[in-house]
Amino acid sequence: MTKNKLKRIDLIFHEDCECRQVLEKTFSRSNDEIINDILESGLKGRGGAGFPTGLKWKFTAEQPADERFVICNADEGEPGTFKDREILFKVPSKVFSGMAVCAKVIGAKKGYIYLRGEYRFLLPELQKALGAFHRDIKDLIDFEIIIQMGSGAYICGEESALFESMEGKRGEPRNKPPYPTISGFKDKPTVINNVETLVYAFMICKHGPLSFKELGTSDSRGSKVFSVSGDTPIAGIYELELGMSLEHFVEEFGDGDTKAVQVGGAAGFCVPRKKLKETIIGFEGVPTGGSMKVFNSSRSMYNVLHNYLEFFEEESCGQCTPCRVGCQQLLKGIEAVKKGEKKAIYLDQLLKLSETMKLASKCGLGQSVANSFSSIVDNFREEMIY
Amino acid sequence: MAKNIKLKIDGVDVQVEDGKTVLDAARAINVHIPTLCYHEDLCVAGNCRVCVVEVTGAKALVASCAMPATDGMDVLTNSLKVRAARKNIIELLLSEHNADCTMCYKNKKCELQDLASEYKTSGEQLFIDLVPLKDYTIDNFSPSIIKDDSKCIRCQRCVRTCEELQHVSALGVAYKGDKMKISTFFENPMYDVVCTNCGQCINRCPTGSLIERNYVDEVWDAIYDEKKHVVVQTAPATRVALGEDLGFEAGHVVTGKMVSALKRVGFDSVLDTDFSADLTIMEEGTELLTRLKKALVDKDPTVKLPMATSCSPGWIKFIEHTFPEYLDNLSTCKSPQQMFGALAKTYYAKKRDIDPADIVSVSIMPCTAKKFEADRPEMRSSGYKDVDYVLTTRELARMIKQAGLDFLSLPEENYDSIMGESTGAAVIFGATGGVMEAALRTAYEIVTGREVPFENLNITPVRGMDGVKEVTVKIEGTLPDWNFLEGAELKTVTAHGLTNAKYVMERVKSGEADYHFIEIMACPGGCIGGGGQPIPTNMEIRKKRTEAIYMEDTGKPIRKSHENPEVVAIYKEFLGEPLSHKSHELLHTHYKARQRY
Amino acid sequence: MPEVQELVKSLADKYGRKRENLLHILQGIVEQERYLSDVALTEVARELDMSAAQVYGTATFYTFLDTEPRGKYVIRICRTISCDMKGKNQIIQAIEDTLKIKLGETTQNKKFTLLETNCMGWCHEGPAMLINDQVYTNLSVDKAMDIVTDYVKNK
Numbered sequence A: 001m002t003k004n005k006l007k008r009i010d011l012i013f014h015e016d017c018e019c020r021q022v023l024e025k026t027f028s029r030s031n032d033e034i035i036n037d038i039l040e041s042g043l044k045g046r047g048g049a050g051f052p053t054g055l056k057w058k059f060t061a062e063q064p065a066d067e068r069f070v071i072c073n074a075d076e077g078e079p080g081t082f083k084d085r086e087i088l089f090k091v092p093s094k095v096f097s098g099m100a101v102c103a104k105v106i107g108a109k110k111g112y113i114y115l116r117g118e119y120r121f122l123l124p125e126l127q128k129a130l131g132a133f134h135r136d137i138k139d140l141i142d143f144e145i146i147i148q149m150g151s152g153a154y155i156c157g158e159e160s161a162l163f164e165s166m167e168g169k170r171g172e173p174r175n176k177p178p179y180p181t182i183s184g185f186k187d188k189p190t191v192i193n194n195v196e197t198l199v200y201a202f203m204i205c206k207h208g209p210l211s212f213k214e215l216g217t218s219d220s221r222g223s224k225v226f227s228v229s230g231d232t233p234i235a236g237i238y239e240l241e242l243g244m245s246l247e248h249f250v251e252e253f254g255d256g257d258t259k260a261v262q263v264g265g266a267a268g269f270c271v272p273r274k275k276l277k278e279t280i281i282g283f284e285g286v287p288t289g290g291s292m293k294v295f296n297s298s299r300s301m302y303n304v305l306h307n308y309l310e311f312f313e314e315e316s317c318g319q320c321t322p323c324r325v326g327c328q329q330l331l332k333g334i335e336a337v338k339k340g341e342k343k344a345i346y347l348d349q350l351l352k353l354s355e356t357m358k359l360a361s362k363c364g365l366g367q368s369v370a371n372s373f374s375s376i377v378d379n380f381r382e383e384m385i386y
Numbered sequence B: 001m002a003k004n005i006k007l008k009i010d011g012v013d014v015q016v017e018d019g020k021t022v023l024d025a026a027r028a029i030n031v032h033i034p035t036l037c038y039h040e041d042l043c044v045a046g047n048c049r050v051c052v053v054e055v056t057g058a059k060a061l062v063a064s065c066a067m068p069a070t071d072g073m074d075v076l077t078n079s080l081k082v083r084a085a086r087k088n089i090i091e092l093l094l095s096e097h098n099a100d101c102t103m104c105y106k107n108k109k110c111e112l113q114d115l116a117s118e119y120k121t122s123g124e125q126l127f128i129d130l131v132p133l134k135d136y137t138i139d140n141f142s143p144s145i146i147k148d149d150s151k152c153i154r155c156q157r158c159v160r161t162c163e164e165l166q167h168v169s170a171l172g173v174a175y176k177g178d179k180m181k182i183s184t185f186f187e188n189p190m191y192d193v194v195c196t197n198c199g200q201c202i203n204r205c206p207t208g209s210l211i212e213r214n215y216v217d218e219v220w221d222a223i224y225d226e227k228k229h230v231v232v233q234t235a236p237a238t239r240v241a242l243g244e245d246l247g248f249e250a251g252h253v254v255t256g257k258m259v260s261a262l263k264r265v266g267f268d269s270v271l272d273t274d275f276s277a278d279l280t281i282m283e284e285g286t287e288l289l290t291r292l293k294k295a296l297v298d299k300d301p302t303v304k305l306p307m308a309t310s311c312s313p314g315w316i317k318f319i320e321h322t323f324p325e326y327l328d329n330l331s332t333c334k335s336p337q338q339m340f341g342a343l344a345k346t347y348y349a350k351k352r353d354i355d356p357a358d359i360v361s362v363s364i365m366p367c368t369a370k371k372f373e374a375d376r377p378e379m380r381s382s383g384y385k386d387v388d389y390v391l392t393t394r395e396l397a398r399m400i401k402q403a404g405l406d407f408l409s410l411p412e413e414n415y416d417s418i419m420g421e422s423t424g425a426a427v428i429f430g431a432t433g434g435v436m437e438a439a440l441r442t443a444y445e446i447v448t449g450r451e452v453p454f455e456n457l458n459i460t461p462v463r464g465m466d467g468v469k470e471v472t473v474k475i476e477g478t479l480p481d482w483n484f485l486e487g488a489e490l491k492t493v494t495a496h497g498l499t500n501a502k503y504v505m506e507r508v509k510s511g512e513a514d515y516h517f518i519e520i521m522a523c524p525g526g527c528i529g530g531g532g533q534p535i536p537t538n539m540e541i542r543k544k545r546t547e548a549i550y551m552e553d554t555g556k557p558i559r560k561s562h563e564n565p566e567v568v569a570i571y572k573e574f575l576g577e578p579l580s581h582k583s584h585e586l587l588h589t590h591y592k593a594r595q596r597y
Numbered sequence C: 001m002p003e004v005q006e007l008v009k010s011l012a013d014k015y016g017r018k019r020e021n022l023l024h025i026l027q028g029i030v031e032q033e034r035y036l037s038d039v040a041l042t043e044v045a046r047e048l049d050m051s052a053a054q055v056y057g058t059a060t061f062y063t064f065l066d067t068e069p070r071g072k073y074v075i076r077i078c079r080t081i082s083c084d085m086k087g088k089n090q091i092i093q094a095i096e097d098t099l100k101i102k103l104g105e106t107t108q109n110k111k112f113t114l115l116e117t118n119c120m121g122w123c124h125e126g127p128a129m130l131i132n133d134q135v136y137t138n139l140s141v142d143k144a145m146d147i148v149t150d151y152v153k154n155k
Ligand SMILES: Cc1cc2nc3c(=O)[nH]c(=O)nc-3n(C[C@H](O)[C@H](O)[C@H](O)COP(=O)(O)O)c2cc1C
Pocket: A044, A045, A046, A047, A048, A049, A050, A051, A053, A073, A074, A075, A076, A077, A078, A154, A155, A156, A157, A158, A159, A160, A192, A193, A194, A195, A197, A198, A363, A364, A365
């Protein structure tokens, strides 16, 4: 098998950037021009949901309000994702600059970075970089960035839970609508973007929309930073074009014995070997916030699912019935089937339950448990039973 | 004018005002969507998810209670998808819930049970029973409220009640995920935290997770005990609500039937808290006038104004925790229940020639905080526990059912004597503004010799469901003794629900308001909305009960407390005059500060 | 325990006394004390004039805001799938043996608490652990024992 290496992209980590120069150039243009560039580039959110970034900014800018906010979501809690940490570690000023561009466009005077508690060790360096950044742009824009720490709760990465947490409350997701563009942090119109999204937005300002649009596919423009882990000889962080097939990915990153790839973390999908070829990584296929976990044939997919369900059972905020109780039932359910306390057909009951969770949960956490549950149970049913 | 929204629900066109939810729209055309976490009195939570419906074009189902109705929406409330999800959700709730219904105090009065009976078709549990895997606890230390976590469905109605209506937040949500639970501070017993025992959470708990501590069996035991003379008093608000638990529509006055039922149940003497409510007015009205005199004429700097009513034990505990610096502003009067209790084992015992040790004094109250109040160390001035057992309106309904009585067909009977006579002024104690109105009817007449200048004695500005009602009464044409009040403007405020109480007290504290007299009832609507009243409760029901109260008032031959013949008699024979030494001994008390946090 | 009360007060002075400052204050206490005692939380409720039950409810939502006593050094081993695949169980075993405590427990001298935690964002360098804010990755049994022994001896 000849290995055709996937093309490496070098936008995010490339230390090419005189942030101030790019900001000066960008700020000399009108807000509409900037938004149009972002729209034109086809950039979609890198945090998971994949909402067009330009539209998000536009809606927030258009919403009448006395105050608006831009928030950088650095809660990165999805199992298998670690690229935001690397971005904040290596190129923090690009993140700040992306926030500054957004702030100008939507008219925000304050921006926040919600940094997960597990990354507190980054804080001293980040603060230093932030101080320098503030000094650097003082005359360009009236904009201040504040770093706020999380305290160990995966759900706080969900945008409305994140607002609640920033307001000093339990991180319980809100009812939607209203969406953040209308009512977000402190009930003000708010743009919330993933760390990576903000850097790409900034790079689009630097290089123009076409350079970004050229990459990827029509549904999934541009490139993306992947966090690769599991049974791979070359675990790490890679910036790759979107729209590749999983087969290509595995050819390069697998250990030769790949049985399945979990795309998008615990909330994502498990793709078995036989479906690698037909599966595209991108919004038209399996979307991912960047987590790519490779499993080889020595792994028990029951253990994988069990581990994910333990994660969800604990990290669900617990407020809504389908998710709180559903997670417990899925976990206890596969245990019971494994132990023979329940018949194998009970798995079908559980699949229906996961469908209910997908349809009726209040937020994305409960809604996405079915992704890994059904894709693992459907594809590795015998491993669940024996 | 609000814009109208047009949508379709199950194929039927509906129009609602902008801002209404899909649930509102469905209710407008009598389409029933089940709900659990939703409650009319509270903000929307949208967490139980039993109200999910399908909106054509949307990928996921939506919670109808939280989803704004929008133009052109096409909603299905009973599609295959909806039914499947709803059934699963109900099964999930049941799997986390101790569904031992026959052992449950709320059996047949439980919203989860209702839903289960609508949706359950097979006899077996769909999912694994999680209850044995959890270490659920039951907190039964409080004399008022029992909290049983094994029955909790985490709808958070209690938490929202405690926060939004009462501004107490003794209950909160703790932990997350499968560990998430409703909890007090550090899971301390309710007895040890800032809980006011108001019981509003009980009124809104859909299951049996929060219930009153019941004393029904103790009361039966007393009744069966030949040696005991069991007297019972009934609070004003019970007579306009009891019927709801026994087959009547809300707003039906059942005073006569209630008396008749109590006699048949076996109480030796059926008396009325209304009697001691009239007495309260005599004492409290005089106290107010005395304070005014001390302040205005004697310029006594130690006199505390505004004076606040003290009949609501939820309010008393609230002020002990939250505004202890204002405890001296409370009227020193005990609540009517406790005045009655103190007199039952003294005055009544003497008149009826019964050894007070043999008297068991029971009260029927719309209130769970009254149970705590009766247990207070301050409430033993007869030398015994003044009130032995407090039953809520709900518990009385239970006793009546246990006794096998057909409430609907019972004859109407009158209260026994002595301490069974009352006036319209006493009846209205049951509604917000009632104490204020009764006090004004008497005080104005003491000061001027004339009736209050309101048509038919109805002081309508203090009535109604506004949370905070400020009313100023100008005093004119005073009698010589009260000259110092000539032309004075008596500033009053009436508030109900502790959130409103807090608002009023904060205005007093900041100096924004300079009231003379404050009426506060802990429960929304006053005692008619008390934590011991029949469930459910909502604004409409509270309004109907209130209307019934005022009807009862209007129908009474005597409508001013000072004209109650038994009250006149007790002063002549026993107490002397209001604020006498004897009344201080029996009818007044002081409270003490408690921890605020 | 007036010390904690002073700490709470100084944190409230620093961050402010609004609800939105609550997490900062709780984080500040944990940084000093490693956990939130009832005394500390009562004080927070007093300073922010909010319900103690809500303070407690908020604290218990967050995994890192412990309300149980914890040691001076809180060791958290990542238990999510990558670290699990790379042998986090052996690491836990090794640390349990070194410190003579089980998962979830605190040493008698109140120096160490051993816990598991969910994905820490080091899947490519697992197994990983946190000791307070410090990250250790690519752990082997020997490496983990060396690190912990170093804490035992030198900190
Ligand atoms: C349970 C859950 C966890 C999430 N965690 C994160 C996260 O850690 N980081 C993130 O950027 N987005 C996360 N999201 C997505 C956010 O809600 C939101 O969509 C995102 O921050 C928007 O940014 P984007 O448009 O740039 O992707 C999470 C969503 C859910 C439902």
